Amino acid sequence: MAEPTRKESTATLPGQERYVAPIDETPLQAVDSIDESAPATSMWADAWRTLRRNPMFIISAILIIFVVFVALFPGVLTKQNPNYCNLDNSLEPAKAGHPFGFDLQGCDVYTRTIYGTRTSLSVGLLSTILVVVLGAFIGALAGFFGGWVDAVLSRLTDIFLALPILLGAIVVLQMFKTSTSIWKLVLVITLFGWVSTARIARGAVMEAKNLEFNTASTALGSTPWRNLIRHIIPNSLAPIIVIGTTSLGSYIVLEATLSFLGVGLPTTTVSWGGDISSAQSVLRTNPSVLFYPSAALAITVLAFIMMGDAVKDALDPKSRTA
Amino acid sequence: MGKYLLRRILQMIPVVLGTTLLVYALVFALPGDPVKAMFGDKPVNQAVAAQIRAEYNLDKPFIIQYLLFLKNALTLDFGNTFAGQPVIDEIGRAFPVTIRLALMAFVFEAVFGVLFGIISGINKGRWGDTVILIISLLLISVPTFVTGFIMQYLIGVKWRLLPVTAGNDPGFLDLLMPAIVLGSVSMAYIIRLTRGEISSNMNEDYVRTARAKGMGRRQVFVRHVLRNSLIPVVTYLGQDLGALMGGAMISETIFNVHGIGYLTYQSILKGESNMVVSIVTLLTLIFVVTNLIVDLLYAALDPRIRYA
Numbered sequence: 071m072a073e074p075t076r077k078e079s080t081a082t083l084p085g086q087e088r089y090v091a092p093i094d095e096t097p098l099q100a101v102d103s104i105d106e107s108a109p110a111t112s113m114w115a116d117a118w119r120t121l122r123r124n125p126m127f128i129i130s131a132i133l134i135i136f137v138v139f140v141a142l143f144p145g146v147l148t149k150q151n152p153n154y155c156n157l158d159n160s161l162e163p164a165k166a167g168h169p170f171g172f173d174l175q176g177c178d179v180y181t182r183t184i185y186g187t188r189t190s191l192s193v194g195l196l197s198t199i200l201v202v203v204l205g206a207f208i209g210a211l212a213g214f215f216g217g218w219v220d221a222v223l224s225r226l227t228d229i230f231l232a233l234p235i236l237l238g239a240i241v242v243l244q245m246f247k248t249s250t251s252i253w254k255l256v257l258v259i260t261l262f263g264w265v266s267t268a269r270i271a272r273g274a275v276m277e278a279k280n281l282e283f284n285t286a287s288t289a290l291g292s293t294p295w296r297n298l299i300r301h302i303i304p305n306s307l308a309p310i311i312v313i314g315t316t317s318l319g320s321y322i323v324l325e326a327t328l329s330f331l332g333v334g335l336p337t338t339t340v341s342w343g344g345d346i347s348s349a350q351s352v353l354r355t356n357p358s359v360l361f362y363p364s365a366a367l368a369i370t371v372l373a374f375i376m377m378g379d380a381v382k383d384a385l386d387p388k389s390r391t392a
Numbered sequence: 393m394g395k396y397l398l399r400r401i402l403q404m405i406p407v408v409l410g411t412t413l414l415v416y417a418l419v420f421a422l423p424g425d426p427v428k429a430m431f432g433d434k435p436v437n438q439a440v441a442a443q444i445r446a447e448y449n450l451d452k453p454f455i456i457q458y459l460l461f462l463k464n465a466l467t468l469d470f471g472n473t474f475a476g477q478p479v480i481d482e483i484g485r486a487f488p489v490t491i492r493l494a495l496m497a498f499v500f501e502a503v504f505g506v507l508f509g510i511i512s513g514i515n516k517g518r519w520g521d522t523v524i525l526i527i528s529l530l531l532i533s534v535p536t537f538v539t540g541f542i543m544q545y546l547i548g549v550k551w552r553l554l555p556v557t558a559g560n561d562p563g564f565l566d567l568l569m570p571a572i573v574l575g576s577v578s579m580a581y582i583i584r585l586t587r588g589e590i591s592s593n594m595n596e597d598y599v600r601t602a603r604a605k606g607m608g609r610r611q612v613f614v615r616h617v618l619r620n621s622l623i624p625v626v627t628y629l630g631q632d633l634g635a636l637m638g639g640a641m642i643s644e645t646i647f648n649v650h651g652i653g654y655l656t657y658q659s660i661l662k663g664e665s666n667m668v669v670s671i672v673t674l675l676t677l678i679f680v681v682t683n684l685i686v687d688l689l690y691a692a693l694d695p696r697i698r699y700a
Contacts, residue, residue, distance in 0.1 A: 225407065232679050233414065233415065234639060234675065236641060237638060237656065237672065238415075238418070241419060241660055242418055245421055327642065330535075330642075331641075331642075346537070346541075353541055353544070353549075354545065364534065364538040364541075367534075367535065368530070368534045369533075371532075371533040371534075
């Protein structure tokens with residue numbers, strides 16, 4: 071700040087004096103001052119405060135709570151059995167107690183839509199948990215150790231990345247056609263889904279590894295292992311959480327798509343994808359049979375995508391979208 | 393630059409080999425005996441079955457089969473389907489259809505994605521932006537096959553504006569609806585990407601500098617904001633071109649387009665291992681090559697990136 075005044079003192083030739091505005095120190099002091107009485111906030115507390123004020127988060131949270139409730143207690147919203155079908159009722163329009171009408175087999179569309187929630191949500195949640203654990207582990211290994219570990223794992227990631235997830239999933243699911251468990255879908259989604267999380271985890275760990283506080287911590291005698299647990303993992307969690315939330319919705323779509331293609335869940339399991347697939351044949355005459363499970367699917371996925379956006383905004387201030 | 397290109401091409405080799413090996417192993421593990429299936433209800437003649445097995449190399453161990461496949465693939469000989477048709481002929485018939493479909497979807501998502509993204513980014517927070525954002529969120533949340541059915545029902549069946557299914561040798565109008573369905577999800581992502589880039593670039597210092605110099609609003613937008621905003625969009629589009637070719641399965645199945653996606657799905661269901669592996673090899677090659685082109689394009693668009 072002394073720079074301009076010194077210049078003035080050297081340029082003293084008559085008639086050549088330069089005007090130097092007096093420096094107003096107040097804004098500088100304002101920037102420098104730190105409110106020491108303010109409570110210390112972690113990144114997570116700050117993110118939570120941003121989240122709470124975001125209307126998108128509130129809407130999506132309410133939707134998700136509702137969907138989870140329906141998945142846990144489907145019996146509260148309907149007293150009927152989703153597998154009770156009477157061909158006498160085939161394609162009957164809506165009537166009292168059956169607000170969405172009946173499908174080709176004479177099953178109650180409302181009850182089936184309610185019960186389908188559990189299937190979709192379980193596949194989505196379980197796949198996301200497994201994908202995040204596996205992807206974060208492989209990505210963190212590659213990012214933390216670097217060198218040949220990184221080279222091998224990165225090539226492995228490239229191989230899986232070059233294979234379209236839908237294609238790989240159909241090939242594998244063909245092998246387990248007879249299995250009726252939702253676990254086959256969860257494992258297949260995990261097998262082909264971990265790649266994107268691994269890439270992001272690798273990048274995040276590499277970034278966190280080179281931050282100064284790691285060097286400081288090492289200088290104070292900390293071991294690499296302790297650095298990993300105490301500093302690197304907590305600092306690279308944010309992008310992994312963001313991709314996990316966003317992926318959840320896309321895994322629900324993937325499950326529905328695979329069931330639609332006939333390689334996902336068997337028709338005996340009540341699922342939105344399966345119901346949409348079987349409603350396909352009566353689309354021209356009774357589009358409403360297809361509409362309700364599709365709408366339920368879309369609303370659920372929308373809730374998770376909006377939640378992902380909100381979490382991303384809160385955890386990564388640089389990429390605020392709204 | 394030349395060194396970088398060479399390194400990238402060398403890196404592509406293990407990826408292509410690895411992906412084909414992975415798919416070959418998966419297809420190899422598929423249950424069912426295709427040779428037995430060829431006899432249908434008739435009793436299996438062991439001598440004929442053994443001859444067929446030898447012809448298709450099915451009697452050899454897995455890794456030998458894979459290496460034989462690779463050797464033949466290098467001379468573009470992908471073997472025959474179990475019905476006796478050369479695989480390369482079937483792919484050759486389906487491929488032009490998918491290329492046409494993918495290019496149409498690509499143009500659709502690029503033009504409308506960028507256009508709506510710009511409108512949304514400029515009018516951030518106003519009602520036009522909100523409407524576009526809601527539509528793009530809906531397109532992402534509704535699965536492609538549902539979007540496909542809804543369009544098929546409304547445009548094809550109810551209003552009779554476009555053909556309901558495409559069938560053999562489809563023309564522009566036949567492919568229009570499948571292409572829109574195929575490109576719709578990517579379009580929504582491009583809208584969101586463009587919007588985010590434009591609204592963040594509008595607040596950059598260099599934009600203010602350009603305005604302060606007296607440059608017109610329109611000129612600043614085109615030369616500074618738009619050019620910088622489109623770099624990630626171009627990357628996304630490039631990667632998507634490869635994905636569109638492989639991802640056309642749903643759209644082609646719904647609209648009965650006899651392209652690569654339809655062929656792949658049918659082949660997987662029938663256990664046509666040769667066909668599936670050949671298509672995946674081809675798609676992987678397209679994917680890695682488009683990715684390389686995108687990375688090179690990236691350097692051309694963004695002077696800050698130079699490959700040594």
